[in-house]
Amino acid sequence: MRRDTARFRSPALPFIALAVSGLAGAATLPREAQQGQLVIGRAAPGSRVTVGTREARVDAVGRFVFGVERDAPETLTVTVLLPNGRTETHRMAVTQRTYKIERVDGLPQHTVTPDPELARRIADEQARVAEARRRDDDRDDYAHGFARPAHGRISGVYGSQRIDNGVPKAPHYGLDIAVPTGTPVKSPADGVVTFVANDLVLTGGTVLIDHGHGLTSSFLHLSRIDVKSGDRVKRGDVFAAAGATGRASGPHVHWGFNWFDVRLDPALLPAP
Structure with missing residues (x-):
């Protein structure tokens, strides 16, 4: 989906979208985000989180953040290496925006x-x-x-x-x-x-x-x-x-x- 930034305004919900359930496994992420958005997620403490080729800091309670670039493609891959050695791969849909x-x-x-x-x-x-x-x-x-x-x-x-x-x-x-x-x-x-x-x-x-x-x-x-x-x-x-x-x-x-x-x-x- 493509949205016109001249009309679309997002409230606080995208930032706290970590509360959205429905993705299997230990990590919790929103199902979708839009270009230019800050995303927050949660994983088991001690996990390693990679967004594309970038690694995100995971804090003592398992919280991590990352940003979606202005021209990010329609799907963003987030990889979570859990402390037990298991790896999760999450594919998050990215809403495309039309810029002025x-x-x-x-x-x-x-x-x-x-x-x-x-x-x-x-x-x-x-x-x-x-x-x-x-x-x-x-x-x-x-x-x-x-x-x-x-x-x-x-x-x-x-x-x-x-x-x-x-x-x-x-x-x-x-x-x-x-x-x-x-x-x-x-x-x-x-x-x-x-x-x-x-x-x-x-x-x-x-x-x-x-x-x-x-x-x-x-x-x-x-x-x-x-x-x-x-x-x-x-x-x-x-x-x-x-x-x-x-x-x-x-x-x-x-x-x-x-x-x-x-x-x-x-x-x-x-x-x-």
């Missing part, structure tokens, strides 16, 4: 078509962010739900193909909330700040908050940052202010969400 095309004009042109020197700087900055997303803490901050970091008009959605100043670029991986510069930005869940930068070329003021098990929230284009790397934040804490720094056409909060390097849709996360 979004045209964004008025961006600083040097950020859309950078010269070689600026392109090297951008690549270095992106490598630093990617390294921060490799963190894999055994914390369950993610398990208590996520609140919107700010409230306003949704000006950009996950997965949409971006045409920036008339130039086709990578898809938009996040949720954009249009708010005035200086609007407080709140942490959507508990976590640890793992990356802070004030002046990245594309994303301007940038903060990453790690929620455990490889899950991170990213906030871009910030006008002010009130935290430093290593700080512990609680859901609802103000840690920054919205802005339009970096490659942005106007002030907004960009909220991205990752499972390691797999980019997910913040709109599909459950409320607290």
